[in-house]
Amino acid sequence: MCGIVAYVGQKEAYPIILKGLKRLEYRGYDSAGVALLDEKGLNVYKKQGKVAELEEHLIGKALPAHIGIGHTRWATHGEPSDRNAHPHMSKSGKLAMIHNGIIENYAQLKQDLIKKGYVFKSDTDTEVLLNFIEDIWINNNCELEEAVRIALKRVVGAYVIVLLDADQPDTLIAARKGSPLVIGIGKGEHFLASDASPIIEYTKEVVYVNDYELAILKPDELILKNLGNEKITPFVQKLDMELAAIEKGGFDHFMIKEIFEQSETIYDCLRGRLDAEKGTIKMSGVENNMERFIHAQRIIMVACGTSWHAGLVAEYIFEELCRIPVEVEYASEFRYRNPVIHKGDIIMAISQSGETADTLVAIEKAKEQGAIIFGILNVVGSSIARASHAGAYTHAGPEIGVASTKAFTAQLTVLTMVALRIAIEKKTITHDRYMHLLNELHEVPAKVEATLKLSESIKAVAAKYADAKDMLYLGRGYNFPVALEGALKLKEISYIHAEGYPAAEMKHGPIALVDETLPVVFVATKDSYHEKIVSNMQEIKARKGKVIAVITEGDEVITGLADDVIAIPEADELIAPIISVIPMQLLAYYIGVLKGYDVDKPRNLAKSVTVE
Ligand code: M6R
Secondary structure, X not given: OOEEEEEEOOOOHHHHHHHHHHHOXXXXXXXXXXXXXXXXXXXXXXXXXXXXXXXXHHOXXXXXXXXXXXXXXXXXXXXXXXXXXXXXXXXXXXXXXXXXXXXXXXXXXXXXXXXXXXXXXXXXXXXXHHHHHHHHHHHHOOOHHHHHHHHHHOOOEEEEEEEEEOOOOOOEEEEEEEOOOEEEEOOOOEEEEOOOOOOOOOOOEEEEOOOXXXXXXXXXXXXXXXXXXXXXXXXXXXXXXXXXXXXXXXXXXXXXXXXXXXXXXXXXHHOOOEXXXXXXXXXXHHHOOHHHHHHOOOEEEEEOHHHHHHHHHHHHHHHHHHOOOEEEEEHHHHOOOOOOOOOOOEEEEEXXXXXXXXXXXXXXXXXXXXXXXXXXXXXXXXXXXXXXXXXXXXXXXXXXXXXXXXXXXXXXHHHHHHHHHHHHHHOOOOXXXXXXXXXXXXXXXXXXXXXXXXXXXXXXXXXXXXXXOEEEEEEOHHHHHXXXXXXXXXXXXXXXXXEEEEHHHHHHOHHHHOOOOOEEEEEOOOOOOHHHHHHHHHHHHHOOOEEEEEEEOOOHHHHHHOOEEXXXXXXXXXXXXXHHHHHHHHHHHHHHHHOOOOOOOOOOOOOOOOOO
């Protein structure tokens, strides 16, 4: 939520910051701004709307600064507007600040500052924090970094802040708690950003800042301290990411690029781990914790959104293969109730970004109660990765489209491998079934490739139903969470109201919605529920609903029944969701595009939800 970029060095800061903001726009895009400090002073430029509007606004302006900060916003406190956009200026006009996060006790701080004569120009918690820092700075007559430290000890909430002081033209001060912050180390220059994408073309040397750390950056110097003013040795890491991975590569949108990458990302996820011929799965995170898994009384999957849907599929898989009871929890609910957690319970935190605030806090809470945290994560070095005891990365590469696609199929692939690795060790699966499923997994990239070839026919189906007001998505068993995911994708991208339901549950209420105007998407590949779902389809047809069915190639029964069919390669029912979700993604994508929406940046959403 909100993207931040900052630069100090020898180059012109504005082009670097602008490019960085465009890369971080997936994190929020309702307004954008920069603060630049040059010989003539500190200037702030900000605009409601996307980064392109800020760029437009600044065309032709001389912006020679070599130090600056930039922000792309996802509104929390205060509507999207020019005045609520970041950076904010302090009362004295000497400080500019950007912020990603939420200051929960801002109302009290604001009251205290108003009593002291402060007047606020925006509705944001950020302006309050900035003036709180300035107030401490002036009253204590101390260094700015000292004022930041004092202020942050009194602040409740989450933040990454970056400050620019008009009197320190070579220094940036940044701090983090609960939101991500990466420092890029160049030659005579430093970069700061919410993730590595704005940094990658300048340097591969990075430092991930931890919670309660403060960074003081000059062109040739990086000082890291804790809030107790003790110096910390920066842990410099090499970025394992290429520039091409964060560019569109000839596709119209990141979403479609990422959908089409899936045969490759799933292959990358399997590579080096699965050997179908030898019958082995190598996953050190699982092997190092095998005793814990074998004796686990329970696994709790904690996640949000699409990652939560991956957890639901995993519930079916783990219970079937490993005979371990599984619960799947919305992180946002789990963190606020008083869940019963036993020592030795395994919490699987599933997250693409590894920064989702609800998931992060939920696992910290579970950790305090003795649970083991196993992360299923895409972003290496992310906050959840660092808070986990062990885990397995999904290796899907950067996912930039706000609607999650390739991360989901990679999560399913990793979760299936984890379950199989435990099941063979625990002897809850027969050798034949194990070998069969390994082969099935091995064949997934090719089957995904074949499914992607259906994109033109799926586009035609999309054109037929793009004007629908509502849609229903139904599935059973392993395909039930796929129906939920299909409905979520459609809602996000096309703003069509959609509901996902277990197909059999439909008769307990949603069937009342069915008439000749309601398209119903069935995820109905060949599995042990096949005959049952055909009956559910009959029930919809009998009420004149329109049926779009994702089926297994060669399924004559459903072909004769449905209005439109999308036939995908046959796969074991346990593996099928990795393939059957792809038509869901394509359908939502094409409907969104046909309706003229910005599918990579759907309204009101952000890629990383780092606020609760
Ligand atoms: O980064 P995470 O996997 O933790 O994100 C969880 C959700 O915010 C995310 O899946 C969201 O629902 C997507 N927009 C779905 O497409």
